Amino acid sequence: xxxxxxxxxxxxxxxxxxxxxxxxxxLRGKKIVHVNSTRxxxxxxxxLNRLVxxxxxxxxxxxxxxxxxxxxxxxxxKGFHNGLQGQSVSIGESLQRAYEEANxxxxxxxxxxxxAADVVFVHDPQPALLLRHCPRRRGKWVWRCHIDISRPHRxxxxxxxxxxxxxxxxxxxxxxxxxPLSHPMYLVPPSIDPLSEKNVPLERAEVEAVAGxxxxxxxxxxxxxxSRFDRFKDPVGVIEAYRLVKAFVPSVxxxxxxxxxxxxxxxxxxxxxxxxxAADDPDIHLLVLPADAHxxxxxxxxxxxxxxxxxxxxxxxxxxxxALWKGKPVxxxxxxxxxxxxxxxxxxxxxxxxxxxxxxxxFMLHNRAKMEEMGAKAREFVRENFLLTxxxxxxxxxxVALISGNGERIVLN
Amino acid sequence: MPAKHAVAEPFAVKDCALxxxxxxxxxxxLREMRDCxxxxxxxxxxxxxxxxxxxxxxxxxxxNNDFAAWARHALHDSPLAERLGVIxxxxxxxxxxxxxxxxxxxxxxxxxxxxxxWAKADQQFSFVRSQIVVFDTARRIERPEALxxxxxxxxxxxxxxxxxxxxxxxxxxxxDFRRWLERHGDEHAGLWRDLAxxxxxxxxxxxxxxxxxxxxxxxxxxxxxx
Numbered sequence: 345x346x347x348x349x350x351x352x353x354x355x356x357x358x359x360x361x362x363x364x365x366x367x368x369x370x371l372r373g374k375k376i377v378h379v380n381s382t383r384x385x386x387x388x389x390x391x392l393n394r395l396v397x398x399x400x401x402x403x404x405x406x407x408x409x410x411x412x413x414x415x416x417x418x419x420x421x422k423g424f425h426n427g428l429q430g431q432s433v434s435i436g437e438s439l440q441r442a443y444e445e446a447n448x449x450x451x452x453x454x455x456x457x458x459x460a461a462d463v464v465f466v467h468d469p470q471p472a473l474l475l476r477h478c479p480r481r482r483g484k485w486v487w488r489c490h491i492d493i494s495r496p497h498r499x500x501x502x503x504x505x506x507x508x509x510x511x512x513x514x515x516x517x518x519x520x521x522x523x524p525l526s527h528p529m530y531l532v533p534p535s536i537d538p539l540s541e542k543n544v545p546l547e548r549a550e551v552e553a554v555a556g557x558x559x560x561x562x563x564x565x566x567x568x569x570x571s572r573f574d575r576f577k578d579p580v581g582v583i584e585a586y587r588l589v590k591a592f593v594p595s596v597x598x599x600x601x602x603x604x605x606x607x608x609x610x611x612x613x614x615x616x617x618x619x620x621x622a623a624d625d626p627d628i629h630l631l632v633l634p635a636d637a638h639x640x641x642x643x644x645x646x647x648x649x650x651x652x653x654x655x656x657x658x659x660x661x662x663x664x665x666x667a668l669w670k671g672k673p674v675x676x677x678x679x680x681x682x683x684x685x686x687x688x689x690x691x692x693x694x695x696x697x698x699x700x701x702x703x704x705x706x707f708m709l710h711n712r713a714k715m716e717e718m719g720a721k722a723r724e725f726v727r728e729n730f731l732l733t734x735x736x737x738x739x740x741x742x743x744v745a746l747i748s749g750n751g752e753r754i755v756l757n
Numbered sequence: 758m759p760a761k762h763a764v765a766e767p768f769a770v771k772d773c774a775l776x777x778x779x780x781x782x783x784x785x786x787l788r789e790m791r792d793c794x795x796x797x798x799x800x801x802x803x804x805x806x807x808x809x810x811x812x813x814x815x816x817x818x819x820x821n822n823d824f825a826a827w828a829r830h831a832l833h834d835s836p837l838a839e840r841l842g843v844i845x846x847x848x849x850x851x852x853x854x855x856x857x858x859x860x861x862x863x864x865x866x867x868x869x870x871x872x873x874x875w876a877k878a879d880q881q882f883s884f885v886r887s888q889i890v891v892f893d894t895a896r897r898i899e900r901p902e903a904l905x906x907x908x909x910x911x912x913x914x915x916x917x918x919x920x921x922x923x924x925x926x927x928x929x930x931x932x933d934f935r936r937w938l939e940r941h942g943d944e945h946a947g948l949w950r951d952l953a954x955x956x957x958x959x960x961x962x963x964x965x966x967x968x969x970x971x972x973x974x975x976x977x978x979x980x981x982x983x
Contacts, residue, residue, distance in 0.1 A: 359912045363772060366892050494879070516779065519883030524781035531777040531885060679879070741774035741890040752800050753926075756892040 413446030427500030451477030905973035
């Protein structure tokens, strides 16, 4: 049976895979543990679903754990998430206690493997407290922050900062997302998996069938935003942009496709706001898709004429990468990691308002040739920079750096 | 070129991964930029001039160094961006000389300005430093003729390491290919001079690789004819 690495060589090129093997050679047998809070839903779980087996195939003894808790735990961590991204939140003592208890329980059950690991990657704040419950840890611990914490709500950061500062290093997607910490702060943008259900090439018939299933007219232009129902993603702003376009292009239709993540308790409330904003417009399609609807999202992205990610705060924005990979220029909010991917007039447009989005949508709908040219550039841009193989290479280099010391130059023999 | 070595060792092809590490230092105004430039680790200046070649970045950037791009897109100061953008790091003996030139351009602009240019809070310049992990590809090339066949297949990391990074670590301050050619005496002096003439700063690594492959290929094709 063909292994995973060979499959990636066909998309990313054999050299990229050779690099991975060479970097991984001195790390064979090292125990690596990833810990996050969900196995499905959200970009972190998607990346780990493939990164972990690839690390295993390269000879690293890699495992993946998920911290779990009750309703109060998830409300607390959602509060952390919003607070770290700058929203004013109040997290009561009982929620904080639930957070601390969930971390203590997980540590109790997994202490042996965590303390024996050579490197532990702790993703986001949910499991961050595990470190304090593993006093006899022998390896390096790294806090992987997937969100933009450049302007955090101070009380939340005041609580979390001393915890994450105890780690041996941290990883941020962009330099602008980082907060000053006393350890090395590595910068590693995330990536998409070109072989996943969400990104594999699809037959035209399958794309049309999915569009038809959700009542989309293939003869009419389609705008799409794929994201959780989260205020930072500004779904209501997307509806405003759609209405501004509709005045000039009456045939346009809008799809807001939201996945749900098991660790997001606010999704229902935001969805209700979006339903109210959509009112009874038959050309607005609100799709609440299950967490495993990857192939459906793939088809919707391929069926769309215009892809938006009109976030007002964004960690990296993997849905942008996915759309670019499918040859779709993206109209994205001028924030966070979207800036790294959307290059004005080359791979899409950066906008700050619904009005700005509407203007660019109309431009693209009237300049199809330009849109195709931008789409081709966008796909190559992703191939060179944002595929999983590049991400894995940086993790391997980082493991080498952590184990070898913090010099400017590390030479492997 | 130095005298020929008794036996030229095979060329060992290395590869590298450039790790980016945030320093935590940021500048929001041009004056803060000046202050940071004066004290920041030289590895950060290296990163902001050279790191763009190995990190996610659009292939056709408007400016080749991060300082110029920030001046244009965050400060909206086109004259400053143009003056910073034209700085060619290969023209300076070392990173300290490059730092001095950056400071000169920034301080001149501060002297000329009626107010201190500033950026929005979310457009601050974040200083990043680099850390290089070098690894061996296990590929060995016995003769310069064979290198011309291997060049098109070298990874971009290998091209960076042997042709660009080499200038910062080799005492002679030039690339690994020329160092190796020297070990074959004057036999390939023409190729050595051609390599010395390559203007490598303003091209992406993929174009540099193609240029080097073409240069080697043409040189050895002509040698066979001769």
